[in-house]
Structure formats: structure tokens, C-alpha cells
Amino acid sequence: MSNQLILDRALDALGDPMRRRIVEKLADGPQPVGELSRLLPIGRPAVSRHLRVLGDAGLVRHTTRGTRNFYDLAPDGPLELQRWLTTLWDSALKSFAAYVAAHPEGQDQ
Amino acid sequence: MTDFAIVETEIRVKAAPDRAFTLFTANIGDWWPVASNSVYKGTVAFEGSELVERSGDRVAVWAEVVRWDPPSALGLTWHAGHDATRTTDILVTFTPDGAETLVHLAHTGWERLLEGEQASEEYAQGWPPVLNEYSEMFD
Numbered sequence: 001m002s003n004q005l006i007l008d009r010a011l012d013a014l015g016d017p018m019r020r021r022i023v024e025k026l027a028d029g030p031q032p033v034g035e036l037s038r039l040l041p042i043g044r045p046a047v048s049r050h051l052r053v054l055g056d057a058g059l060v061r062h063t064t065r066g067t068r069n070f071y072d073l074a075p076d077g078p079l080e081l082q083r084w085l086t087t088l089w090d091s092a093l094k095s096f097a098a099y100v101a102a103h104p105e106g107q108d109q
Numbered sequence: 110m111t112d113f114a115i116v117e118t119e120i121r122v123k124a125a126p127d128r129a130f131t132l133f134t135a136n137i138g139d140w141w142p143v144a145s146n147s148v149y150k151g152t153v154a155f156e157g158s159e160l161v162e163r164s165g166d167r168v169a170v171w172a173e174v175v176r177w178d179p180p181s182a183l184g185l186t187w188h189a190g191h192d193a194t195r196t197t198d199i200l201v202t203f204t205p206d207g208a209e210t211l212v213h214l215a216h217t218g219w220e221r222l223l224e225g226e227q228a229s230e231e232y233a234q235g236w237p238p239v240l241n242e243y244s245e246m247f248d
Contacts, residue, residue, distance in 0.1 A: 085116040089214050092146055093120040096212065099140035100122040100132055 013057035018042060019050050023073065026060060030072035116216040126180035126203040129210040133201065134183065148189060160185065172199065
């Protein structure tokens, strides 16, 4: 999957307020589904669905400790944001460089 | 988790710094890629101390000029896509390189997006709100 697609998914995933609450809870450390459900006003099946979306977006990862499943924040999330923003400014500056090249000095209107 | 504290990029343009600075600012409406990077796909221009996008009756103020040092530096507080209560910082520098110019852009100040909202939490925990800010920036 391309970085751009990962970013699109991350931004889409965080467009949902409940998923942002889940991410905020996970910022305190890994949690099992049951604990997240206890901390939030939604049931386990809904928490699981949201975690799947966050996982597909590369924001949350899943670990197993013994027989228990935990979820926590994926460490590379911010790096992807940095890359995305850099790409955004890259495209703006490339557009500027192309404009300058197409308008040499002395050819101003 | 603080890796995105600085976002930066650089490009070489075929003009001396004074001309590069002028084209970057006075002609921003001619080169800015509004199709991909804008709020309304409107027209962009520096109006006084502000960088403004207009599309019909709709107006979005993207940035305010905080440093104007032609031909070497342009500093902006950036808040495209939301109001000016939360801004980040842009510094564009123009450095001569032979007959050409290196244009360097640094985008910093992300930690300020979190103030008030999550002031009691660690910056490291605050990246999702920042990501969310930017999901709303250029739709």
C-alpha cells in the first residue's frame, strides 16, 4: 500500500469522533477491547469495528499477551503525517519553480 | 512521537533571489496549485499582511505575514482551513546559488495546535488532533 493511501485512510479514520476518543484512550497505553468498551459509551462489537478501521489505517496495532489481545498506537503514525505534509509543500514549491522557469526575467507583462 | 516537529523542503528556482521573492509573493495567485492545495479552489493573493483565498463570496485567510525581509526571508503564521486561534509557522528563505536561488520552506509550531485542547497531556500523545486538523485543511 502506498504512503499516500495510508495517509488518506488515517485522515478518514480520524474523521470519526468515537475513533478519536479511542485513539486518545490508547495514548495512555495498550488496552484490551473490554477495557475500551468500559471507558467509552459503546459496546464491544462497536469498539472492535472501530479498532479494525484504525488498524487498517495504520494508526493502531494489535498485540497478544498470553491469551489476552491488546491494542495500542502504531509508532509510525506521526512519521506518515510528516511525510504527507512534506509532500504537500513539495508540490507547492515544484509548482513555483515551474512558474519561475516559464517566466524568465525581462518577459514580464 | 515528536518527529514531525519540523516539516521542511527545498527547491532551486531559475531566478535571482529578488526576483524569486517577488514572484513568490506578488504572483502567488499564478503559481499556487489551488486544484490540489486550497480550501475552495479559488484564487490566492497577499492582501496587505494576509494571505487570502477568495472564491465568489467565500473568503479564507490562510496566513498572516510576520516577517517580510525581501529578498531573503518571508515568515508567516499559517492557519489555512481553520480560524486564526491555532496557527503554525512557515519560514521561507531565499538563498542565492550562482544565478539561481534555493528556496527553503520550514513548517513548524505544531505543538501550539494542542494548547488549550490538551494542555495537560503530553505533546507526544497529541498527534491525532494534529492529524485531524490537517484532514480539514485542504479538502
